Structure formats: C-alpha cells, structure tokens
Amino acid sequence: MFESAEIGHSIDKQTYDAQVPALREALLSAQYQLKEQARFPVLILINGIEGAGKGETIKLLNEWMDPRLIRVDSFDTPTDEELAHPPAWRYWRKLPEKGRTGIFFGNWYSKMLEDRVHGRINKAGLALQISQAQRLERMLCDEGVLIFKFWMHLSKDRMMARLESFRNDPLQSWRINPLDWQQSKTYDKFVRYGEYILRHSSREFAPWYVVEGTDERYRSLAVGRVLLEGLQAALNTTEDERRTSQPHTAPLMLDLDRLGLLDSLDMTQALEKAEYKYQLATEQARLVQLLRHRVLRKRGVLVMFEGHDAAGKGSAIRRITGALDPRQYRIVQVAAPTQDELAKPWLWRFWNNIPERGKFTIFDRSWYGRVLVERVEGFCSPEEWLRAYSEINHFEEQMVDSGIVLVKFWLSIDQDTQLERFKEREATPFKRFKITEEDWRNRDKWDDYSHAVADMVDRTSTEIAPWTLVEANDKRFARIKVLRTLNDTLEAAIEKER
Amino acid sequence: MFESAEIGHSIDKQTYDAQVPALREALLSAQYQLKEQARFPVLILINGIEGAGKGETIKLLNEWMDPRLIRVDSFDTPTDEELAHPPAWRYWRKLPEKGRTGIFFGNWYSKMLEDRVHGRINKAGLALQISQAQRLERMLCDEGVLIFKFWMHLSKDRMMARLESFRNDPLQSWRINPLDWQQSKTYDKFVRYGEYILRHSSREFAPWYVVEGTDERYRSLAVGRVLLEGLQAALNTTEDERRTSQPHTAPLMLDLDRLGLLDSLDMTQALEKAEYKYQLATEQARLVQLLRHRVLRKRGVLVMFEGHDAAGKGSAIRRITGALDPRQYRIVQVAAPTQDELAKPWLWRFWNNIPERGKFTIFDRSWYGRVLVERVEGFCSPEEWLRAYSEINHFEEQMVDSGIVLVKFWLSIDQDTQLERFKEREATPFKRFKITEEDWRNRDKWDDYSHAVADMVDRTSTEIAPWTLVEANDKRFARIKVLRTLNDTLEAAIEKER
Incomplete structure (x- = not known):
C-alpha cells in the first residue's frame, strides 16, 4: 500500500518555485469561494509516520492560505471535560462550520492506531473502531462536509535517518511522542496496522491520500494539489450533483515528479x-x-x-x-x-x-x-x-x-x-x-x-x-x-x- | 425495533381472498419481466424467530411465483468441500444469475446470530461479522443484485404458544433446531442480538423488512407486497438510474391492516x-x-x-x-x-x-x-x-x-x-x-x-x-x-x- 511512497519522490527547486505562486493563488481563491458560498465545511485529517512532515504540512497550509479561516485542533490527552463525555464528543465540538476549514491532528485514526500498536485493543477491537469512524465520516459527508485524509509516509530507513538528524538539532529535539519511534519494531507495527486501517477506511466519499514525506517540496506540492483539486471540484458542483458525484478526483498518488513505481x-x-x-x-x-x-x-x-x-x-x-x-x-x-x-x-x-x-x-x-x-x-x-x-x-x-x-x-x-x-x-x-x-x-x-x-x-x-x-x-x-x-x-x- | 411486529397484525379472510389474485398475477408478471430483461438477479434472505413462518413463506413464494425461476438454498452444516474454502465461498457458488431469484435460508445472518447466542463470538466479533456482511452486500448491490432481507417476527408469548402447538402436531414435530427455543432465555438473547444485527445492517441499499408472523394471511400479503413493490421499482429503473436511486421504496412495516402502533x-x-x-x-x-x-x-x-x-x-x-x-x-x-x-x-x-x-x-x-x-x-x-x-x-x-x-x-x-x-x-x-x-x-x-x-x-x-x-x-x-x-x-x- 505504501510502495509508491517509498521510492524517493522529489521536486527540484526550480520546478517548485515555478509552480508554487499559481498554486497558492488558486488555493486562496478557492478558500474565499468556500467562505462566500458557505455551503459546506472542509475537514482535513493528518496522520502518518513520525518525521514525515505532518506538523510542517499544517504550518505550510496556514502560510499558503488565509489562517483566519482555518482552525487547527490537536487531540492529545483528553481534558477532564472531554473524559466526562462520549469519546466522539471532543471531535463534534471542534467541527468546522460551513465555509471554513478544520484540521484535525491526532484524530480518531491516531487514537485507534496507537491503541492497537500498544496492544490496548485487538484485531476485532480495531475493526470496531474503524466501523465507528466510518459511520462518523459517512454522516459528515452526507451532511456536506468535504473530508481529506492524508497519510504522510516515510520508508523505515528514511525515518531512522530523520530521527537521527532531529536528535542533533536543538530546534527539533522537543519532539516527544508516546510511541518510541527509535525502535525499529515500532515502525513495523505502526505501518502494519496503519495499512490495515487505510485499507478498511478508504472509501469513495473520503479516500486516503498517501504522500511521501522525504522531500519537503514534493510533499508540499502534493498536499496542495490534492486539496486544490478536491476543493475546486466540490465548489463547482451543485448540492444535487454532490449527492451523487464524488468530489475526490485526484489519484491516490500524484504523478508530480513523473517518477512511477x-x-x-x-x-x-x-x-x-x-x-x-x-x-x-x-x-x-x-x-x-x-x-x-x-x-x-x-x-x-x-x-x-x-x-x-x-x-x-x-x-x-x-x-x-x-x-x-x-x-x-x-x-x-x-x-x-x-x-x-x-x-x-x-x-x-x-x-x-x-x-x-x-x-x-x-x-x-x-x-x-x-x-x-x-x-x-x-x-x-x-x-x-x-x-x-x-x-x-x-x-x-x-x-x-x-x-x-x-x-x-x-x-x-x-x-x-x-x-x-x-x-x-x-x-x-x-x-x-x-x-x-x-x-x-x-x-x-x-x-x-x-x-x-x-x-x-x-x-x-x-x-x-x-x-x-x-x-x-x-x-x-x-x-x-x-x-x-x-x-x-x-x-x-x-x-x-x- | 420489533414493537410494531408484536401487536397482533391480522387480515381477515375476505380481504385476503380479494387481494391475493391480483398480487399473484403481478408477482408472476414481474418475475417474467425480470427473466426477459436479464439485467439483474434477486436475492432474498429469510431470517427471524422460530415458528414465525420462515419456511411457510418460502413455500408460498414458490406457489405464487414460477418455481423454475427460483432457487432455494439452505445453509446448515457446511459440507467438507465448503469447509475446505473461505466461509463466503458457499454463498458465492449459490448466487443466482441475472434474471433469476435466489432464496437464502440460514444465511450469514443466521450464522453470526447463532454464534453470538451460543457465546462463540463476543461483541467485537459480531461487529466484525456484520461489517464483513456489509461489504459483501455492498458489492452485490453495486453489481446489480436486488436484495430483500426479511425478519419474520413473533412476540415471546406467541412464539411459546406456537411451539406448544407444534409439539402436539405430528406434521410439525420434526422441527428441530440447534437453538433450544423452549427456553425463554433463548428467545431473549436471540431477539436482543437480532435487534443489534438489524440495527447495524439495515442500509438504504439493502434494508431489513420486519414482518409479524402471527397471522398467516397478514404475513403472506406483507412479504408479497414488499417483494412486488421492490421488484417493480427496480424493473422500471434504467441501469444509470439504479446507480443513484434506491429500489426499496416500501416502508419498514406495511400498513396492511391499518393497525398502527x-x-x-x-x-x-x-x-x-x-x-x-x-x-x-x-x-x-x-x-x-x-x-x-x-x-x-x-x-x-x-x-x-x-x-x-x-x-x-x-x-x-x-x-x-x-x-x-x-x-x-x-x-x-x-x-x-x-x-x-x-x-x-x-x-x-x-x-x-x-x-x-x-x-x-x-x-x-x-x-x-x-x-x-x-x-x-x-x-x-x-x-x-x-x-x-x-x-x-x-x-x-x-x-x-x-x-x-x-x-x-x-x-x-x-x-x-x-x-x-x-x-x-x-x-x-x-x-x-x-x-x-x-x-x-x-x-x-x-x-x-x-x-x-x-x-x-x-x-x-x-x-x-x-x-x-x-x-x-x-x-x-x-x-x-x-x-x-x-x-x-x-x-x-x-x-x-x-
């Protein structure tokens, strides 16, 4: 499932510099159209491998687009109030309204994946979590929410190299995660269960996009392009058409650098x-x-x-x-x-x-x-x-x-x-x-x-x-x-x- | 979930006799149209309470319609060959072809329900089975199969009374079932888990129809009418329309005898x-x-x-x-x-x-x-x-x-x-x-x-x-x-x- 995201996709600086201005402008304009129409909200889920650029991608989207119309929520340890409610309550209260964009970092998928990696749930438990998530997403889509699910990926070697470089970088050494990524076993489990989750939760109404995170320029262009294409497709579709057509037209992997598997x-x-x-x-x-x-x-x-x-x-x-x-x-x-x-x-x-x-x-x-x-x-x-x-x-x-x-x-x-x-x-x-x-x-x-x-x-x-x-x-x-x-x-x- | 199927629906003989001829004719004609068009097959799943008329309903459909175009399969103990293949293989090999009707008696729902009642699977296990069944049905519907799922129901008192009458009837005393229905606990569990299954597997593309089985005339008319309406709707819909519209137009309970909850x-x-x-x-x-x-x-x-x-x-x-x-x-x-x-x-x-x-x-x-x-x-x-x-x-x-x-x-x-x-x-x-x-x-x-x-x-x-x-x-x-x-x-x- 991650084959095409482990072959070292990259974009050279010249190509990148040539493409970004038009992409940014188009994204901004789509964002304002979204706000003006106020017909539906956008929800972006960011998941994937440590060091594959999850945080950087969110930062970039806030730079490229108007951050006043974007709300980023990170769901780490639940608050007392959240613990006093059903698990999904924390997501419901943070749902973006029509015309706006919400980015969920550390969402329901992170939760089930970590629970499975730590052995807190078994195979059937994971299947149950996935079906819960599917019901939630199905309902959100039926209510008009446009969902993008990104899995930022790195091969094992590249991830290890990356963690090594973080360790020596004082600006990055704050990165702590409940999962011990230094362990090679952690990566294997994370990827194994991650693949299982993607396989069972990629639906036509909310497919996963797998993006290789090695090269920052490739990663940025890939995410930007998927977002733009999906947004434009949804903005140009009437309510009635949306009920029967899919806004997600981009392929699973973008052919940005013409490097095929x-x-x-x-x-x-x-x-x-x-x-x-x-x-x-x-x-x-x-x-x-x-x-x-x-x-x-x-x-x-x-x-x-x-x-x-x-x-x-x-x-x-x-x-x-x-x-x-x-x-x-x-x-x-x-x-x-x-x-x-x-x-x-x-x-x-x-x-x-x-x-x-x-x-x-x-x-x-x-x-x-x-x-x-x-x-x-x-x-x-x-x-x-x-x-x-x-x-x-x-x-x-x-x-x-x-x-x-x-x-x-x-x-x-x-x-x-x-x-x-x-x-x-x-x-x-x-x-x-x-x-x-x-x-x-x-x-x-x-x-x-x-x-x-x-x-x-x-x-x-x-x-x-x-x-x-x-x-x-x-x-x-x-x-x-x-x-x-x-x-x-x-x-x-x-x-x-x- | 079964409330409306426990209030003693019934149809008097006169009404029944007046309605049946037209219903039979319409069903037969729909069946021939189905055969001529040969665009899609029909699959009927029969489940429910012991004594609620499951077998009788199948018999009746074969009387009312042309039995040469109907194939009834009962999935009890798997054969050696079936055991040597994945569990779904036995269903795949018996799938009806386009233009024909298959009735599955003792299908995937009976299997998971009995497994749960006997404690062979737990809650998460049942959820997994349901999601497997959903994927199968989703695929079948996408491939054009028109699915009807019937749950024949009886209230506990009525079931007990019925089993009593069977016992004294030599023609019925052959009825043996792996579940011991004489036990009141069996009924409770069966209905509890049955309700859970129906709740989680009733989808717009293949909803459940709950039919009260007390009165034979009511039961027969109800099943016949659901089938007829669904069949006619599907026959009169083009391929393209079927992709976006639902053939199932009948309400969950038919208002045949004007007796509401x-x-x-x-x-x-x-x-x-x-x-x-x-x-x-x-x-x-x-x-x-x-x-x-x-x-x-x-x-x-x-x-x-x-x-x-x-x-x-x-x-x-x-x-x-x-x-x-x-x-x-x-x-x-x-x-x-x-x-x-x-x-x-x-x-x-x-x-x-x-x-x-x-x-x-x-x-x-x-x-x-x-x-x-x-x-x-x-x-x-x-x-x-x-x-x-x-x-x-x-x-x-x-x-x-x-x-x-x-x-x-x-x-x-x-x-x-x-x-x-x-x-x-x-x-x-x-x-x-x-x-x-x-x-x-x-x-x-x-x-x-x-x-x-x-x-x-x-x-x-x-x-x-x-x-x-x-x-x-x-x-x-x-x-x-x-x-x-x-x-x-x-x-x-x-x-x-x-």
Whole structure:
C-alpha cells in the first residue's frame, strides 16, 4: 500500500518555485469561494509516520492560505471535560462550520492506531473502531462536509535517518511522542496496522491520500494539489450533483515528479547461464520439498501472474510446474468472461476457481484484469474499477484468513525489451501465434498501463497479500526470483505454524 | 425495533381472498419481466424467530411465483468441500444469475446470530461479522443484485404458544433446531442480538423488512407486497438510474391492516386523585434518593420527551423537577435550529447539550424532530430523514456506551382529547399563549404524524435505548408512568453496577 511512497519522490527547486505562486493563488481563491458560498465545511485529517512532515504540512497550509479561516485542533490527552463525555464528543465540538476549514491532528485514526500498536485493543477491537469512524465520516459527508485524509509516509530507513538528524538539532529535539519511534519494531507495527486501517477506511466519499514525506517540496506540492483539486471540484458542483458525484478526483498518488513505481525498478539485473542452472535446480528441489510439508497439506496455495505482454509469464509458470507432478497443481488461464460468467458478479468466476485446502492453483492472469485491461480499454466504468480495489482486497483477505497462501507476481519489462521480443516472436514460426494485433495496440498505451499498474500495486499490495515486482528483462533472473519468492513465502507460512 | 411486529397484525379472510389474485398475477408478471430483461438477479434472505413462518413463506413464494425461476438454498452444516474454502465461498457458488431469484435460508445472518447466542463470538466479533456482511452486500448491490432481507417476527408469548402447538402436531414435530427455543432465555438473547444485527445492517441499499408472523394471511400479503413493490421499482429503473436511486421504496412495516402502533395502546388507563397524590409523593421521594446514589454521580442521565401537541410534556417535566434542586438538572428546550446551528451537521446542537458525567439533563423535544416535524412538514428531504434513523441510533449508542442513562418518552393522546385541550387552552387566559395556528395545522396531519411516530419507534426503539409509550389521555396516569419508568431505569442502571 505504501510502495509508491517509498521510492524517493522529489521536486527540484526550480520546478517548485515555478509552480508554487499559481498554486497558492488558486488555493486562496478557492478558500474565499468556500467562505462566500458557505455551503459546506472542509475537514482535513493528518496522520502518518513520525518525521514525515505532518506538523510542517499544517504550518505550510496556514502560510499558503488565509489562517483566519482555518482552525487547527490537536487531540492529545483528553481534558477532564472531554473524559466526562462520549469519546466522539471532543471531535463534534471542534467541527468546522460551513465555509471554513478544520484540521484535525491526532484524530480518531491516531487514537485507534496507537491503541492497537500498544496492544490496548485487538484485531476485532480495531475493526470496531474503524466501523465507528466510518459511520462518523459517512454522516459528515452526507451532511456536506468535504473530508481529506492524508497519510504522510516515510520508508523505515528514511525515518531512522530523520530521527537521527532531529536528535542533533536543538530546534527539533522537543519532539516527544508516546510511541518510541527509535525502535525499529515500532515502525513495523505502526505501518502494519496503519495499512490495515487505510485499507478498511478508504472509501469513495473520503479516500486516503498517501504522500511521501522525504522531500519537503514534493510533499508540499502534493498536499496542495490534492486539496486544490478536491476543493475546486466540490465548489463547482451543485448540492444535487454532490449527492451523487464524488468530489475526490485526484489519484491516490500524484504523478508530480513523473517518477512511477515501475521506473524505480533496477531493470539491469541478470543471471549467468551456469548460475541460473544451478539455482533453478536448487529452488525446484526446494519447492518439491516444501509442498510435501504437512502444514501445506491443510492449506491452499494460490500463485498469480500478471505482467507486461511478452514479459515471460508462461515460461516462469513452466519453471514451477516443471518440478511437479501434473496432479499436484491446476493452471487457471484467465481470458474474457463467458456469457455465464457475465450473469454473475464479476468476482464470481475467480471465487469459483480458488484452491481448496491442500491444493495448489496457478493463475495465468487474474482478477486484476479489472483494474488493468478493463480499466485501460474502457471495458468497465471508472466507478466499477475504482470500487474493484476494495472488492479485491476483501476477496484476498477472505482467502488469506481461511489459510490460503497467496503469492502475487508482476513481471515487468521495459519498452525496448518488449519490442525485441515481439519482433522475435513474429520471426519464429512456432511463436507467431503468441503475437497479435492487439499486442501492438496495447503497446501504444504503455503509459496508461504503467499508471494502472502503479495504482494497482499501491492499492492492493497489502501486508497479508503483497505484490512482488519482478524485473524480467532478463528471463533467467525473473524465473529464479519468482521461484525463490514462492519458496520463501511457503517457508514463512510453515514456520509460522510451528 | 420489533414493537410494531408484536401487536397482533391480522387480515381477515375476505380481504385476503380479494387481494391475493391480483398480487399473484403481478408477482408472476414481474418475475417474467425480470427473466426477459436479464439485467439483474434477486436475492432474498429469510431470517427471524422460530415458528414465525420462515419456511411457510418460502413455500408460498414458490406457489405464487414460477418455481423454475427460483432457487432455494439452505445453509446448515457446511459440507467438507465448503469447509475446505473461505466461509463466503458457499454463498458465492449459490448466487443466482441475472434474471433469476435466489432464496437464502440460514444465511450469514443466521450464522453470526447463532454464534453470538451460543457465546462463540463476543461483541467485537459480531461487529466484525456484520461489517464483513456489509461489504459483501455492498458489492452485490453495486453489481446489480436486488436484495430483500426479511425478519419474520413473533412476540415471546406467541412464539411459546406456537411451539406448544407444534409439539402436539405430528406434521410439525420434526422441527428441530440447534437453538433450544423452549427456553425463554433463548428467545431473549436471540431477539436482543437480532435487534443489534438489524440495527447495524439495515442500509438504504439493502434494508431489513420486519414482518409479524402471527397471522398467516397478514404475513403472506406483507412479504408479497414488499417483494412486488421492490421488484417493480427496480424493473422500471434504467441501469444509470439504479446507480443513484434506491429500489426499496416500501416502508419498514406495511400498513396492511391499518393497525398502527399507537392504536394498540390502551388509552382508557387513568388514576384517581388520591391514589395519584400518594404515588406522586412516593416516586418523587424515590427519584431524590436514586439521584444521590454514587453510581449515578459517575454517569450522566438524559430524559427526553416527545409527544402529541397538548399531551402534557411540560407538566410531566414539572413533576420531575418539582422534586429537585434547580442546580441538579438542566432543561433543554428544542425549537427550530439557529443560524449557527445550521452551519454544522444537524446533530451538532444535540451533541452540544448532552449531560456530562454526573449531570441530569431533560430534553423538551429532541433530535427526533428530524423524523417527526421535519419529515412531515418537508423541512428536510426523504433521503435526509431516512438516514437520520441510523444517525440517531449511532448517536444514542455512543451516549449509552459512555455510561449515560437514556430514557425516551412518547406522550400519546387521542384526537378527541387533543381537541378538548386545545379548546380549553383557548378559553383560559394564561394558557392561551400555548396554542397557535400551527397547532391547528399540525392537527390536520394527524395520520402523517401517527405514521412517522410508528416508523420512529420501530427504527429507534432499541435494547440499549428503548422508547416508553405513555398513554396520556389521563394526565395523572401519564405523570406517574413517566416518573416510575424513570425511577425503574435508574434503579436498573445502579443494580447493574453492583
């Protein structure tokens, strides 16, 4: 979920200086329009990792916009009066009125997250808190409140480096937090539960925006742009339209610096032939061994492949099945849905094919077609693929909860490699069937697909079902990475039950 | 929540025989239209009390409609295959296709309800199950499935009588159920948790319909009519319209036999003056005593009055405050919202006035204005007052969870009594200010108000915050019932903490 916010987004000073004046002016003007219309209030929730610029962002918004129309509230230790009322009372009394903006720092999400990290509530308790928050937000939105939820993020390394620098800076050393961020375990837990919360509380009426906080300029522009787009959309919508349309049009991650998730892969990785042969034999033997384990005989295994055309999905699958008895596995090839399948909810055909306990199923393409080809080619509406992310997360959650080991691969190649392989396919008689007009057409939409892939990974790579991005320019490297990742995951599942 | 389904609804044979032929024909024709359009499937969930006619209803639907287009599935003990898959898999595989109808008997709600009654899951566990079910239903509706959820109800006495009759009937004695319904405790738990589930899972896209199951004719007509109206609404709506409009137009309870909740009150109840004086002194002394208790010093008390115009709210309140020191209580009089209040979500002005720990607040009219006067007079949209029920339930839940003792009174008089009191007020100089043009206008809408009151009680009388309906034709009777109910509730709250 945080993949795209850990790749070091940044904006150079020149670009930043060029963009800020117009952004500030537009924000100010939207703010005054908001005040004049006085039709709805704006509520901004700021959450995320320590040191990712939460406080700085609030400061910046007050500089960029008119601070008289913004009210910042920080909900730390409750006052006596607050303790004498229901928990939500402290938030209700600070709600901004129509035409104004409220920023809630240390809000209901901070509370539940810290409670979970400290073990004060368990999994079901957290689910209950999230559903309470959802009811509150649903009601606020129904009453017209425009909600922005920001998660300011930092990778673990960057956070550690940052805390180190704070410690040596007298101006920053006041930063104290009930959570001991110096501990690496704290970060892990915080991110794990944070991801769970975001996954379950990102709704079309109040989605989360994840912003990488490493670079101050990137962070500032990202927050400013999300706010501006959402505000303008809501201001230009009539009351009636707002009831049915969504003000949140910005994508989960803004493409401000043109640095996409797939661009951050090191595509030069490769393996020598001899080394490959040795590792292939090793990993295949390991797979055979692992699949025999009694733990896995009680659990299903589902391995799923998506990837660019000609990225080598088929050959990667063959390196898995090559080691196995055909009765041990089943391959599900996913193509366009049949008439019967179209008569059911779209996920039905996948539910129909998940492995039962003790079985091993390989999906060649999958339910992710919904947010890839169906999105890019317009086979389903934006509304449909937007809600598909949470439908998919729910689907995978249920599989993992019931014991299925789920492994998801994206096989990535660059455009040059794809061209090479397409040409080679056309030149080789027995490979010619593998290349069609459609493949060439898809190629023209490379950027659209890249975008869709990044969105997909950001929204569906979860702690319980992470994506593995495989650098597949070199087929040997890709096959070994696939096999090894699969084996590592199976091993971890077995270890966990020991 | 089940109030209106415990008053003995029934339909006489003549009315029934006159209505059924047209209803059957319309249902059949809707069913064929559904098949021809093949745009969406229908899913019917049947739940409720043992003996309330669940099985009979399914049988009837198959008789009335074309059974070839209906598929009934009963989810009892899971099969081996089902156990080898995630829990929802058994439901997915049985989903009806577009154009057809599926009836799920013993569905996800039966499962979670039984698990809770048997103590296999706790409160948070139940909340988690409900939120899982909501995600499933949300997805199904987004995919076009038209869902009907029926709760077949019986009061405890009627259920007991029914089970008795089954026992003596060889054709019925096969009825065995994992729950031991003979135990009165089983009924109580089942209804308590059932109400919790209904309250949290009744959404605009898939609301619950509560049907009293005592009288077979009433039950059959009620289910048939809800189905027909919902089906026709959905069939006559285009795909695009369906995305934004709701197919469920029927009210929670159908007014088939013209027997409303308020009609079921015994309005002749009265008290002699001497008896009244004695009881008044007794209850007032009891109140003073109770409010001094250390348990209540740590909890807030909120007493709330709604009722017909001239039902005697003011004088009932004075019988409470008469016993107390003015520093002990606060009266909140609710009128039309001010400009400042209109700038916040509608519940804000009530949140603002709830008692803090140790305080006693009396509301003269309340947040229920939203679903009474604002609904009837059109001061808010149907959409707004419809969602207000669940907003209110959530609001009250939070108060009760935080320890507030909440007591809700509806003071009911009949039309003749009201007319008498209006005339008396006009004739008495110091009472004349109490009667306005508006009161006379409201009187013209007596039936609309009665309807709104019944809906309100059905949807917001919950185990944690029940309504007390007070027969107020006789003022003395009403005042004593109010005081005694208040005292009993306070006593119960104190007992519970002992």
